[in-house]
Amino acid sequence: MQRKHNQKAWFLVLPVFLLVAFSAIIPLMTVVNYSVQDSFGNNEFYWVGAEWFVEILNSERFHSALGRQLMFSGLVLAIEVPLGIFIALSMPKKGWGASICLVLMALPLLIPWNVVGTIWQIFAREDIGLLGHTLAALGVDYNYTQDAVAAWITVVVMDVWHWTSLVVLLCYAGLSSIPDAFYQAAKIDGASRWAVFRYIQLPKMKRVLMIAVLLRFMDSFMIYTEPFVLTGGGPGNATTFLSIDLVKMAIGQFDLGPAAAFSLVYFLIVLLVSWVFYTVVTVQDAEASK
């Protein structure tokens, strides 16, 4: 759509600008302020420049948290995106079956994140949980509070449980925008099931899939509450992702300087990756509307 130039439009965005500036810029300034100073308590600060950044960027602690975070986001995307596509493809297209699927699938998305953690904490416990109990009865050696691998599997399965539906719903929306004639034409052209997916369904899902990947990357990269409730970052530091580590540092140890530097580096990483995705999505939007 061709949009008009109109500088008065700024009046319409002014409320948003002020509100978000208040909630974003002031706190961000606070963080920046902390990140370049040190304190010995009593509200006495002195300038340390980029020292905290150097320290954080070189610290083993940050590297390993970042490594775990990247691995977690990668795993979660690698499972949820294909699984979500597959489920969306096999869902009924309309009617009451589709409605029931949508409502039930959306349910985990509206559960408070700490409750998600609680649900899985209970579900996976050997003494009172269905999953833990069943695994133990089958003779599987599984204890997510002691064993790092079990903890990882539990956290990843929990995230798959929690968020795959988002990918499903997005893909479903993309699929339901395809007119029946496309499927009929494909039948007439003798296309295989794979060709229908590759040349009709996938191209139509491309834009929503980009949004799905963007949202899932952002949210998985910022995950805090669910693993915090489930494992507390343990055993040891096995499931200590960036946010958990940051909160430990800032609130637990009150290391404000390093925590602030950590925050900024963390934010910049999310921003950078998201910006790349966002650019891809908007370029495609522009191409599609041509």
Added chain:
Amino acid sequence: MAEIHLKDISHAYMPEPKGPEDYALKALDHVWQDGGAYALLGPSGCGKTTLLNIISGLLTPSEGAVKFGEQDVTTLDTAHRNIAQVFQFPVIYDTMTVRQNLAFPLRNRGVSAGDIDARVLEVADLLGIIDRLDEKASGLTADAKQIISLGRGLVRRDVNAILFDEPLTVIDPHLKWQLRSKLKALHQQFGFTMIYVTHDQTEALTFADKVVVMNDGEVLQIGTPEELFEKPIHTFVGYFIGSPGMNFLDAKVDGNQAMIAGQSIALTANYADTHNGKTEVGIRPEFLSLHSPDHKTNAGIRVTVQTVEDLGRHRVVKVDAAGTPVTVLVHEDEEVPSGDATLVFDPARTLVYRDSRLVEGVG
């Protein structure tokens, strides 16, 4: 190539149809001649698309059989029917180039790469898109996309029939004529059977050798455009074809006389007065004429002229015949009386309908 025989087919979308009203397509037996150009004409929701989908194999009829020549294809799937279809909204594969779009049906059928290339070039040449083969298909205009949809049917040498489901709906008006002539030319060149669904009578009448008029799931008449115009066998066909449509007046018919509102007009044949149902006299506006009230005739009734609409070479006159509105087409250099007038029927063109169906007189 072979003729297509729809043998006593009917279709209902619900599993256990009870009465005729449950059928989206009522009983039909028809042979589509090989190489014919047919139009399926009727208002929206009359069952045209159902019929088309039965021929293409997207639907299996609830009853009856579909035969291509001697082969029964009732349960054969679409891909193996040698049928191509062009849809209302252009269907193209967005991520492919024009060339890949055209090659797609052949690739799916395992044709060798060399043969595909040759055939795609041949068809592209005929369609006049040879210089656009390497463009991305998603960037094309609607009419170009429809041409490519058609091309995907034409590349297959074995195609029996090409079905068109209102293919000009999304085409700009000034391009419609162009595309229609192109279709006609291709039909003559390739000789495939062509079945063309539309709700636009001009499109149907200028395009097809035979027009199939449908309403409410029923095929009412199959005939040439002339037959539909001169002898509609059902009142709906009379209304629907022609512009303005045919006039129908309640009448009592006895022998070679029809009584309309107490005045009699002459008919050219004898009809027995044994029928209890509704009897009507039908005549096209072209075959009526208006005269002054004192005009002497044995085939006229008294009417009141209400409105006159000038269309250039013709004038459309609406008159009131004892409560029934009648449309008369008057040539530009004929007089139109105002107020009371005598409406004269051409006896040779005056048809009699009983319960909406044409009845033939004797002698």
Added chain:
Amino acid sequence: MIRKMIKNIRFTPIFYIIFLMLPIYWLLTMSLKTNAEILGGFSLWPADPTLANFKTILTDASWYSGYINSTIYVVLNTIISLAVALPAAYAFSRYRFLGDKHLFFWLLSNRMAPPAVFALPFFQLYSSIGLFDTHIAVALAHTLFNVPLAVWILEGFMSGVPKEIDETAEIDGYSFPTFFTRIFMPLIGSGIGVAAFFCFMFSWVELLIARTLTSVDAKPIAAVMTRTVSASGMDWGVLAAAGILTIVPGAIVIWFVRNHIAKGFALGRV
């Protein structure tokens, strides 16, 4: 063989839904059991269903006030977010202006800010202006990620409304506010519903910031739940009941928007 596999694909959603429902079912059965039964032995369903756990929550002010607090700030947040996002989304969908693209990405970038980064500065900001432990503080803090999302969704829906409608209204002599509220907003009704749904959802499920900004008066239910760890051990039954009660509002809201869910999750961009 392949045909059989393709037929079985139809059951995939059923398996997936079973996978989704099992943990929730387990929480539900636990909420209907007594602590003795939970810890005493393993059973797939409650032997003697009891509503005692729910009764504990619904009769104890320190419990149910958590729900009230959460509801208040969630509703406040939804109202504020929509009120500022509507005009902004209109501007983004209709006009080009200085810095529009940068502003849009800057808004979105706030959706990308890890709550953990902002928790502490928020605490200091709202303490310094005397809003600590109030509902409005949480509502305002949550606008950080809800407003960008609301703008994004609404912009998507608004771009689907032809601009000719705006022009016609102008010719017909409608003032901008009248046009916007009487004509334009009803046209994007489902978009507003979807945006409200998302604001509700993300505000309802968030805990880190809500917990950081409250202590007693505005404490959200999610934070109250940590109370169940007491000297006498875990009160599993009550914890499960509290969990079930936090799922209910979400389930109700989903039911209302069920016909728009799919399009909504695609941010109106399908």
